[in-house]
Amino acid sequence: MDWLTRLLAFLSNAIVNIGAWLQSVLMGWGLPEPTALLVVRAVGALVVGFFPLIVVIFLIWAYRKIAARIQGRLGPNSSGTWAGPWGILQTFADAIKMIVKEDIRPQGIDLIPYNLAPMLVVFASVMLWAVIPFGPGGSLIGTDLNIGIFYILAFSSAALFVFLMAGWSSNNKYATVGAFRAVAQLVGYEIPQLLAVLTVVAVAGTMKMQGIVGAQNVIFLVAMPLTAFIFYVASLAEINARPFELLEAESELVCGYFIEYSGMKFGMFYLAEFMNSVAVAAIFTTLFLGGWRGPWVDQAPILGTLWFFIKMGLVILAWMFIQITLPRLRIDQMLNFNWKFLTPLAIVNLCVTVLVNKGITEAFPGGAPVWTRAGILLLSNVLTVLAVWGVSALGRRREERRAWRAVQTAELEVTV
Amino acid sequence: MTITLSHVLFVLFGLMVLGGAIAVVTVRNLFHAALWLMLVFFGMAGLYVLLEAPFFAAAQLFIYMGAIGILIIFAIMLTRAFMRQPMPRANEQWWLAALLAAVLLGVLIFLILQVGLGEVVRAQPVPEHTLQVLGVTLVDPEGYALAFEVASVLLVMALIGAVTIVRER
Numbered sequence: 094m095d096w097l098t099r100l101l102a103f104l105s106n107a108i109v110n111i112g113a114w115l116q117s118v119l120m121g122w123g124l125p126e127p128t129a130l131l132v133v134r135a136v137g138a139l140v141v142g143f144f145p146l147i148v149v150i151f152l153i154w155a156y157r158k159i160a161a162r163i164q165g166r167l168g169p170n171s172s173g174t175w176a177g178p179w180g181i182l183q184t185f186a187d188a189i190k191m192i193v194k195e196d197i198r199p200q201g202i203d204l205i206p207y208n209l210a211p212m213l214v215v216f217a218s219v220m221l222w223a224v225i226p227f228g229p230g231g232s233l234i235g236t237d238l239n240i241g242i243f244y245i246l247a248f249s250s251a252a253l254f255v256f257l258m259a260g261w262s263s264n265n266k267y268a269t270v271g272a273f274r275a276v277a278q279l280v281g282y283e284i285p286q287l288l289a290v291l292t293v294v295a296v297a298g299t300m301k302m303q304g305i306v307g308a309q310n311v312i313f314l315v316a317m318p319l320t321a322f323i324f325y326v327a328s329l330a331e332i333n334a335r336p337f338e339l340l341e342a343e344s345e346l347v348c349g350y351f352i353e354y355s356g357m358k359f360g361m362f363y364l365a366e367f368m369n370s371v372a373v374a375a376i377f378t379t380l381f382l383g384g385w386r387g388p389w390v391d392q393a394p395i396l397g398t399l400w401f402f403i404k405m406g407l408v409i410l411a412w413m414f415i416q417i418t419l420p421r422l423r424i425d426q427m428l429n430f431n432w433k434f435l436t437p438l439a440i441v442n443l444c445v446t447v448l449v450n451k452g453i454t455e456a457f458p459g460g461a462p463v464w465t466r467a468g469i470l471l472l473s474n475v476l477t478v479l480a481v482w483g484v485s486a487l488g489r490r491r492e493e494r495r496a497w498r499a500v501q502t503a504e505l506e507v508t509v
Numbered sequence: 510m511t512i513t514l515s516h517v518l519f520v521l522f523g524l525m526v527l528g529g530a531i532a533v534v535t536v537r538n539l540f541h542a543a544l545w546l547m548l549v550f551f552g553m554a555g556l557y558v559l560l561e562a563p564f565f566a567a568a569q570l571f572i573y574m575g576a577i578g579i580l581i582i583f584a585i586m587l588t589r590a591f592m593r594q595p596m597p598r599a600n601e602q603w604w605l606a607a608l609l610a611a612v613l614l615g616v617l618i619f620l621i622l623q624v625g626l627g628e629v630v631r632a633q634p635v636p637e638h639t640l641q642v643l644g645v646t647l648v649d650p651e652g653y654a655l656a657f658e659v660a661s662v663l664l665v666m667a668l669i670g671a672v673t674i675v676r677e678r
Contacts (some may be wrong), residue, residue, distance in 0.1 A: 240563045247567035249576030257582050
């Protein structure tokens with residue numbers, strides 16, 4: 094059974110071992126060590142870059158299937174043309190169709206920005222994956238930057254101008270309106286998202302992705318549910334998921350900023366949107382669900398990757414259910430919700446959490462017990478929610494009283 | 510001197526910044542000028558990475574490309590003359606801008622000569638925890654606490670001003 098134990102030992106840390114094996118093979122061919130390392134790193138970068146594309150292909154199929162079942166349809170299937178069991182190959186067929194489609198250039202477009210936009214939007218989505226920790230250690234993460242999470246925020250923010258580029262260069266009024274909406278929504282919801290991330294960073298004490306995972310002896314979803322809620326809602330708006338699907342709102346804007354794109358260029362916008370959804374799920378998993386942490390990770394690091402994907406899958410499923418079942422908000426509701434509710438809530442939450450966390454650190458000079466810290470943070474969260482609920486209930490009552498008084502005065506004037 | 514990867518990258522990012530900057534002031538289409546400006550911002554972020562200042566690189570992307578760049582494009586799109594293409598390359602105040610640019614260039618050259626080129630080129634060791642050092646200096650009374658607070662007061666004033674302007678009366 095010697096080979097079995099060796100196989101298990103290899104598999105228990107498969108990804109790192111494959112890298113080491115590749116490096117030894119390359120060095121066996123006579124490559125010097127730095128070159129071999131460079132090649133292995135390049136292969137790793139390719140894998141990380143292509144991984145979201147592969148995931149997205151199956152995710153689109155899963156999304157269509159789940160959406161269809163919820164809406165009482167069959168979804169992709171093999172009843173007409175054969176597309177694999179349960180229509181699993183449907184997305185491949187769609188992709189091939191998009192690639193072979195004629196490249197249509199509408200009149201009056203601004204050619205270079207028009208063609209550059211789909212590339213840049215995919216580029217920005219792929220770049221996010223560089224700092225996602227798929228497992229323990231330094232090998233299962235693209236690069237563990239010491240600004241980790243800030244890098245992600247920076248890239249998703251820097252990519253905003255691409256929407257304007259696509260919308261404006263299309264020479265279409267719906268596209269331009271869609272681009273304006275995109276920027277109004279995405280810039281706005283960046284603020285609560287940033288504040289929620291800042292809360293996490295303050296409690297974890299680091300911006301490194303592996304450091305944030307390491308700080309979660311109690312997962313932050315339990316310790317800071319309010320922060321998780323703010324981050325999740327803001328992220329839904331950032332990835333343009335359905336209560337916030339105002340950017341492409343079919344019934345109002347036809348398709349939003351990428352209305353004039355067809356074929357694979359349209360496909361790239363579609364792809365980037367799905368890739369961002371997966372990336373947000375991965376970021377949520379890392380920030381609030383403890384990333385790769387789980388039982389037996391110390392013995393077999395590959396399990397960490399498995400836990401990561403299971404948690405990420407659950408987050409994606411939650412996103413799908415919200416996206417499929419909720420109707421779309423109006424634009425004023427979307428803006429009011431952000432600026433009058435979510436952003437103030439995020440600011441209050443940041444102040445309370447940071448103060449409470451500092452208080453715990455001061456109160457326990459030898460380091461607070463893990464569950465004590467989590468419990469106190471959770472309690473402060475609950476109190477914040479109650480306080481916010483109380484304040485908004487008071488405000489609502491005052492509004493109602495004012496409206497009632499206005500009606501009374503109007504009636505008086507009529508009788509006089 | 511051997512040419513390393515960082516030299517090549519420096520030249521690439523430098524070309525990106527300089528080429529982009531030249532394009533910003535020479536293209537006739539204002540929207541294209543704004544897009545070229547984005548390239549300049551991106552190149553600057555790359556230069557910060559080469560200087561081992563990742564926080565500044567990310568802040569450059571976040572603030573300049575994500576906020577200021579968007580603001581500039583919005584401002585351009587809200588100008589009525591924007592749709593009349595192509596625009597003249599410069600307006601009648603070009604000599605003033607050229608004068609200011611020349612003065613700035615002179616000041617920069619003067620400062621570099623003051624320090625000495627050799628001193629500038631020689632690599633300074635980068636502190637290990639740049640992020641922590643930065644954070645501490647920003648709130649340290651001996652460091653930049655005053656500048657930091659003044660900047661935040663300025664931003665709050667801008668916020669209040671914006672709210673006052675758009676408020677319904």
